[in-house]
Amino acid sequence: MIVVLNLFDIADGCEEQYAEYLRRVQPILDRYGAKILLYGMTKMIYLGDCTQEFCGLIAYPSLSRLRSLSHDPEFLAIRPLRDDSTKNYVLTAIDSFETLNDAIKLLETRAKNRTQE
Numbered sequence: 001m002i003v004v005l006n007l008f009d010i011a012d013g014c015e016e017q018y019a020e021y022l023r024r025v026q027p028i029l030d031r032y033g034a035k036i037l038l039y040g041m042t043k044m045i046y047l048g049d050c051t052q053e054f055c056g057l058i059a060y061p062s063l064s065r066l067r068s069l070s071h072d073p074e075f076l077a078i079r080p081l082r083d084d085s086t087k088n089y090v091l092t093a094i095d096s097f098e099t100l101n102d103a104i105k106l107l108e109t110r111a112k113n114r115t116q117e
Contacts, residue, residue: 002063003037006056007090014085021081028078032069033061052088066093 010018029036037057045051060066069075083089097103 001096002060002066003094003096004056004058004060004066005090005092005094006058007050007052007054007088008086009053009088011085011087017081017085021078021085024078024081025075028069028072028075029058032065032072034065034069035059050090052090063093063095 035058037059039056040054042051042053042055060069097106
């Protein structure tokens with residue numbers, strides 16, 4: 001599973017434009033098997049300088065499904081609704097670990113490889 005982290009602000013006066021994007025993107029997400037895990041507004045920043053007001057986590061079955069959606073003509077037609085109505089956009093695709101132990105193994109392997117160099 002690939003999870004896409006979306007952090008962004010709505011540009012002043014562009015709320016209706018972004019709402020239209022949301023209405024039109026949902027059927028496209030459904031077609032590619034994407035699931036909205038979380039979509040909301042930032043309530044508190046615990047650490048760091050990330051100040052975007054909105055946050056979304058969207059899961060895709062695979063990186064290839066995400067890439068296919070990104071090149072879908074219907075998505076490309078509505079993408080300007082998103083791009084022109086938002087600012088400070090951060091969009092990151094994350095390959096999830098099955099467990100924290102998998103993350104630990106990766107980190108320990110990297111550390112071991114560095115000490116052998």
